[in-house]
Structure formats: structure tokens, C-alpha cells
Amino acid sequence: MRYYGPEYWDKYGTYRTPIAFHLSLLVLLRAYFIWVIAALSRRPELDIMSLVFRSKHDFFSALAIGAVAIIPAVVFCLRRPQKNAQSAVRLAKLWRFMRWPLLGCAVLDLTWLIIQAAHSYYQFSMYLALQMVVVLWVLLYLAKSRYLTVFFNDWPEPENKAQSK
Template structure:
């Protein structure tokens, strides 16, 4: 495994999260982001959800698929020295839920394209490209192997 120098470390002495990892989480969690954006808009006369999803069933399927990446995002949010060391053992395997979610998402998008008889849809095409990029990134990135194997050292609470 390739080792990376101190320029890749954060203030806790562990590897920084790559920007592409954060972008991958955004791509995989896009149904939740769309849901939050629609909830925040507070304009009932605009049916913003129908721009992204044709039916409620499509939205709930997308939310179900994205929930796999939500697990990785939750564990990632605990990546600091004050967190439990038990979470560190989970962190080592968080690449796999993300990869599984991306593969399910790609399959679902291909199925949606097939339902429209492969008629070109810019929205589906952009999503297919983004999800395919996430899959390639999760499979091929050497830095992610180091990133997922690194966890901040547990610091006991300071006595005052």
C-alpha cells in the first residue's frame, strides 16, 4: 500500500478526506439533498419534486437506495479522536456500502432508461455518468485504501 506524506494529514494526524470522496457522498445522497431542498423552498405552488422524480414511488425507491450511503456518511461524521474506537472497525469497511449503493443506483437508473425505451433523457444521462464515475473512483482510488484504514487515535478525556 502506498504511503502518503504529512501534506495529506489533517490536524488529528490522519489522512484528510479527499474532495472526490465528499463529492461521491453528494452524488449517492442526492435524493436526500433534493428532499431537503424541496422542503426548504416552502413554495407549494411549485411542484419541485416532480422535476426530479416522476412519481412518489420513484422518489421512495431512490431514498431507499441512497440509505446505504447514509450509513457511510454517518460513520464518517464520527471520524474524530473523541469518538468510540469501536466505530473505527466499522470505518474500514465503509467503502463496500458505498460501492453497493452506487451499483444499485446505476442498475436502477439503467432500468429507468429502459422503461423509457432508451429515449434520451439529459437528467438520467447526467446521473448515469456521475454514478459510473463514483463506482470507478471507489474501485480504483489508491488513496481511499489509506483513507479507510486510518482513524484518529482515541484520546481519553482531559482532567481539569
């Protein structure tokens, strides 16, 4: 495993989150973001959901696939120094394995997009093609990134230890 120097650390002494990781979460949770944007939109003449999803079935399938990535996203949001050392240890153990649900979500998402392409009799759709390319990029990034290996093995120390040093 390769180690990265202090220029890669944040103010807590842990490895900084790569921008591509944030983008990966955005791609994998895009159905939820679109849902929130559509819910916050107060213009009834602009139906955002029908622009993105062809049917309710497609929307609910996208929500189910994206649900796999919610747990890593929540644990990622908790990735800061905890006051309770026991919860920090538990979250650190859990964080080490959060790459696998993200990879599974990306594989499911790509499979679902391929199934959607097959149901449209492989008629070219720019929207579907862009989604497939982006999800394939996310899948390759999650599988091949060396920095993510180090990033998923790192967790901030509890505040009690950090203050005593």
C-alpha cells in the same frame, strides 16, 4: 499499500478527506438532499420533487437506494478524535469496511438508472444520462482510488492518547 506524507494529514494526524469523497456522498445521497431542499422551500408553485422525480415510486426507490449510503455517511461524521477509547476502536473497525456499502449503493443506483432508461424505451434523456455518467464516475472512483484505501484504513487516535504524547 502506498503511504502518503504529512502534506496529506489533517490537524489530528489522520489522512485528510478527499473532495471527491464528499462529492461521492453527495451523489449517492442526492435523493435525501433534494428532499430536504424541497421541504425547506416555502414556494408551493415551485414543485422541486416533480422536477427531479417522475413519480412517487421513483422517489421512494431513490430513497431506498440512498439508505445504503447513510451508514457510511454517519460513521464518516463521527471520524474525529473520540473521548471514549472503546467507541473509537469500534468505529475504527467499522470504518475499514465502509467502502463496500458505498460501492453497493453506487451499483444499485446505476442499475436503477439503467432500469429507468429501459422503461422509457431508451429514449434519450439528458437528465438520466448525466446521472448515469456521474454515478459511473463515483463507482469507478470508489473502486479504483488508491488514496481511499489508505483513507478507509485510517482513524483518529482517542483524545486521551493524543494528549499524553
